[in-house]
Amino acid sequence: MPFDLGATVRLAADCLTPDGVLATAGTAAVTVTLPDGTTASPAPTETSTPGRYRADYVTAAAGRHTVRWVWTSPAHAYTDMFDVREQAPPAVMSLATGRSHLKKTDTGDDEEIRDWIEACTRAVEQFVGPVAPRPVIETVRFTRARSVALTQIPALALTGVTSLRSGGPAYTVDDLVLDPETGLVEAADGGVLYGPLSVTYRAGRLVVGANIRAAAKIILQHLWRTRQGPGRPQRGVDDYDVSEPLPGLGFAIPNRAVQLLDPDRLPPVVG
Structure with missing residues (x-):
């Protein structure tokens, strides 16, 4: 099951001989690879059962994590994974x-x-x-238009807009009008919009x-x-x-x- 962001994950693995027998290793190392490719190396310890190891890792990023155990004397390795929920995962009910x-x-x-x-x-x-309100960052690709449509609706409110066009006009939230039900965005003065734009907004239902x-x-x-x-x-x-x-x-x-x-x-x- 996924872990909550910030929770401690108890990692566990067994060091085995080629015959499949539990054995105390000369060295033990565990590496956690985070979703962004960075790594962490929590300190492994052997439990009261020889050959059984564990390590505690405090989650710091949402997403899929890979766990790699490597032992020497005897040489053995084990790979596993775990998932971490985002900080506020959307949920339709409690x-x-x-x-x-x-x-x-x-x-x-x-x-x-x-x-x-x-x-x-x-x-x-x-x-x-x-359903659950959340922030959305969306790139709206167009050249010029009277209105553009956001994909996540209902769209509650615009919170930021940035022109991605070199030398393009600089817009502010006050320059735009949003229709929450359709997600249509228009210029407040009724003029033409020039894109593409990066739009930050909140979508969901109150x-x-x-x-x-x-x-x-x-x-x-x-x-x-x-x-x-x-x-x-x-x-x-x-x-x-x-x-x-x-x-x-x-x-x-x-x-x-x-x-x-x-x-x-x-x-x-x-x-």
């Missing part, structure tokens, strides 16, 4: 809400539930755009509609069923029926959830 909907009375499955909530958030947002919240719960319940193993029907005549696959999502979204999301579905991309 852990408490997800736990309650799945009728979980303890915290034993919390990390798996968090993972599924993040998965169903992505699924919901494929239909309705960003209020998440009840239909979106209900759809997310149905999707979460539907996805949670997959952990119950084969034999549990994935199609039926209830809220979790899936009659046909959806582009890019397959059978992950039940019909009832699609119907609930329809009122807020993003307009089709033209062109």
Whole structure:
């Protein structure tokens, strides 16, 4: 399961002889490669069980990390990985809400539930755009236009704009007008815009509609069923029926959830 940014990851690995027997090594080293390619070398220590090693690493960056263990005398190596969540991962519901909907009375499955909530958030947002408010940096490529469209809608507010055109006009947020529902940006004076532009803005919803919240719960319940193993029907005549696959999502979204999301579905991309 992913770790939270700033959490300590307990790394563990075994030093084995060529015969597969645990053995104390002459030297032990562990290297963590961060998403940006930089590395860290936490100090490994042998546990009370000879040949079993561990090291603690405090996460400092979001993304995929690679872990490389190398021992000498005997020569052995082991490679593993772990993921780190971004500082504020978007979530369509809280852990408490997800736990309650799945009728979980303890915290034993919390990390798996968090993972599924993040998965169903992505699924919901494929239909309705960003749910949790977040900053977006987008390059809008055009030469000249009366209006340009941002891709992440609803777009709450513009926070910055930079011309990427050599010698191009310098715009400020006050020079532009944003339509939150469509993401269209126009010049406040009604003139022509010259691009390309790098636009920083906030996208998402200040209020998440009840239909979106209900759809997310149905999707979460539907996805949670997959952990119950084969034999549990994935199609039926209830809220979790899936009659046909959806582009890019397959059978992950039940019909009832699609119907609930329809009122807020993003307009089709033209062109």
